Amino acid sequence: MRFWTVIGISCTLFAFSPATAIAGRGLEELTISGKLIHVVGVGGETTGWAVRLDSTIKVNGKLMETIEIAGSTKEFSKLEGKHVRASGTIAVRHGIERGDWPVLQVTSIEEIH
Secondary structure (H helix, E strand, C coil), X not given: CHHHHHHHHHHHHHHHHHHHHHHCCCCEEEEEEEEXXXXXXXXXXXXXXXXXXXXXXXXXXXXXXXXXXXXXXXXXXXXXXXXXXXXXXXXXXXXXXXXXXXXXXXXXXXXXX
C-alpha cells in the first residue's frame, strides 16, 4: 500500500511541476498588434498560432518580430490572416528542440483596421 501511495504522489508532483514553474516567474502582461498567422514547428513544439508584429518588441531580453499565442483556437481560426490586437500574459514554454520560448496567453483578441 505504501509503495502505491509514493508512486501516486510522485506522479502528481511530476504532472504539476511545469505549471508551478511558469506561475512562479511573475508573468508579464502585454498588448500586441499585428497579423494573425497559422504556424507549424519542428516536432510539434508550437501553439500553432502567432502574431507577426507591427513593430519589434522585447520579451525576456529578446527582440521579437513574431510571437506565438495560445488561447481559443476557434476564435483564432476566425481571425486568421487579419490584423488583430491581442492582450494577455507572457508565459514560458519549454521543448526539446526549441528550449524555452515566450508565448502570449491571450485573454482578449479583436480585429482592428
